[in-house]
Amino acid sequence: MKLATKIAAVLIIGVALGLAATWFTVVRIVIPVGLRDGPWRTNLMVGNSGADLYTRARVAVHGLLALSRSETIYFTAAHDNDGEPLDAGCVYQVSGRDPDARWWSITAYGPDDFLIPNSAWRYSVSKTTVARTQDGSFSIQVGGRGSGSNWIPLAPERFSLTLRLYNPSELVALDPIDTVLPAIRKMGCP
């Protein structure tokens, strides 16, 4: 093989490998990243100037303009409490008590990281819209047919949930992985 051909092959393969590595670590994220609290994951360096190259690139691709941890903590779930990937063909129950923050919301996103189109125009449930039982707990239905304020409809595609904690308590901001967060349980796949 001529030297020029070898150099061209090295360049093409090297560039392809480099781009593939970026795709799998930043865009596709084949290996789950971040701190884990049940089915939820978070990265405390989001929005921080000390964030590493991977964190900054992932935030830019999947959630640009995220606030830093002192103001808001973002948790994302792509799996349920049993570790199974979230499937829009199934119905889930997200249940628990209010996280220790001034305001919170749970929002469903499609595989493109945008809100999921639905005829009810419903995308989230928040601290100020959720209906609670007498003991203060709540149960939100994600997917399936539903109604009322505790229902987030889905479209037939892969999805994930984002839990936002605005002005988290000092305890939560210091130690978010020991915070009690809502559980995600599969109720069935009709």
Add this chain to the structure above:
Amino acid sequence: MKDRGQELVSWIGATLAIALLVHFATLYAIPRRIMARTLRGMGAPNTMHFGSRPTAASRGVMRPSPDMLYAACPFDLPAKPLRVTASVPHSTYWSISAFDDATNNFFVRNDRQVTGNSVELLVMRHGQPLPPLDKVTDRSIVFAPSSRGLILMRTVIDNEKNLPVLEAVVRQARCESVADKR
């Protein structure tokens, strides 16, 4: 045979070196390219832009919160500082934040940290002269690490009934080059 083996190792090493270089170069470039594209997409710099409440049709920024009203000012500070003013609705969560051209959140302040019903932010670069300042209730001087970036205001829609009032409050926000005003 040994020479061919060494040559193969060299070529594989060169390939991996190029792959690493491309990988880290793209990691470095991605936030800056996405931020630059986002700033361009928002419209004219040093002007406040008001978005409608995010829906499934919103395709500007990924993972928008459907419970928020957003107001954004893409800034460009080649020579003049930027003045941002806003009314603060104390009835719900509100914040003003600033992001540099590499997506870092270098400033944030929420309604509980504001004493009055309005706030003023003077965004400038290190070395820029301080412009004449009016007496205002609550002012922050913020030094931007890059000449381009974004000021973003978030207002939580705590109750659907409050939406018209919150929208009216959000739309009072202004953003302008200081020299343009004087």
